[in-house]
Amino acid sequence: MTGPRQRATIYDLAKAAKTSSSTVSLVMSGRWQDYRIRPETAERVLAAAGRLGYTANLKARSLRLKRSGLAGMIVPHYRNRFFAGLTEHFEIEARRRGLCPIVVSTQRDPATELSSVASLVAHEVEFLFVAGVRDPRAANRLCREASIPSINIDLPGTEAPSAISDNRAAAEEMTRELIAKLPGRSDFDFLFFGGDALDNSTIERMEGVRRAFAGAGLPVRDDAFNYCGYRPPEIAEALKAEFARRDGRMPDAIFANGITALEGLFLAVPGVGLGELSHKAIACYDWDPFAGNLPMNIIFARQDVEGLIAAGFRLLDDEENFQVGRNPTVRVKAGIRHGRSA
Missing domain, CATH: 1.10.260.40 (lambda repressor-like DNA-binding domains)
Structure with missing residues (x-):
């Protein structure tokens, strides 16, 4: 004392x-x-x-012993099951606590992210969950200046506690399965595509891929990674260029960095091209019920959205996590699913 x-x-x-x-x-x-x-x-x-x-x-x-009764969250968009699922479970948990959830999509635009956080802070949300931004530090600082707790979801940060998928471990396991589909081959053509080279999730998944190749004693070329964004039409154009570089051939093993990346692949190979894909080794770091019923055995990572949100609220409830110098990161395991069995 x-x-x-x-x-x-x-x-x-x-x-x-x-x-x-x-x-x-x-x-x-x-x-x-x-x-x-x-x-x-x-x-x-x-x-x-x-x-x-x-x-x-x-x-x-x-x-003042007063509460706004509002719980805030920002997400990049609602276009895939992952972010839609995060939003749904956040709203369920917020309402269970007697709060009104406010969720804002920011379209991965840094200026929109900060203006959205500023608006939520101005409305005195009880707390803010920050999901899917490249760098959460600015958002975390805005919250801290207003004495509002913030939790990072799906990305680690040094300015607030974080709950993230164990991207590295899941990507390594998925890549090992891809390699096992091509036994005895050390010369197969591999392509990892989608995402952003500066995005933490992409970086960790890439590291998982490299660890799997190293564990199998196989090389992986630097140009096997094409960080072509998150929008399916742009991804499709990047893949068409990749296939043209290979004289029209598709790689033997394909790792789609997200469900929107997989959509881009299907846009790039319409019609008869889908038949050729059925003979390729394909992994997708994401999951969707429709994709799970495609006529090909795709390896999926199904991220635990309920577990991520639950971990976020556990971090929020432990007041010591907001002491100076804490800001822990909790990793939540992602499940591996296969094609129609997903």
Whole structure:
């Protein structure tokens, strides 16, 4: 109690307020009313937070013992099952907590991301989940300046706690299965396509691919990776150029970095080209029920959207995660599915 003010912990507050650490956590997260904690207890905790300079207190919002009742989230779009699923489970959990969810799509535009975060902060959301942006630091800082907790979903960040898919491990497992489909061959043509070279998910999946090749004692060329974005028409044009470079041939093994990348592949090989694809080794880091019923045995990664959102809320509920220097990252395993059996 006599140390530096910024070092006060949730346990210091519990001792000073003569209550439990779990009660302190609920008061400091603004959820004390949901659990029928008495107003005088909440006032005592907040008074202790003020005296001790507790760094994780929620500023005026909590000090007034008022809540906006809003839960915020930004996503890049709703075009695939992954982001749509994240949104759905976020809304379910927010409503379960008695909050009204507000979800904004930003179309992967950094300016739109920041303006959307600023608007949600201005509406005093209780917290913000940040999903699918390239770099979440600016969004996290805007939230921190307003004393609003933020959680990164689907990407790690150094400015807030994060819940992400274990992209590296799943991509490595998928690539091992691709290699197993071409036994005894060390000269097969491989192509990884889609995504952004600066995007963390893409970087981790690429690392997983390289680890699988290295584990099999096989080389993989640098030009086997084509980071051609997320929009199917643009991906299709990039793939047509790839096939032209191969004199019209398709690679022996194909890794689509997302369901929109797989859509781009189908746009690039309409009609009779689909028949040729049925003889190729194909993996897709994503999943959709329709894609799972295609007449070819594709290896899919089905990300655990419910697990990601649940991990995000667990991070949010642990007030110590917002102490200076914490910001942990939780990895959630992705399942591997196969074609019609997905």
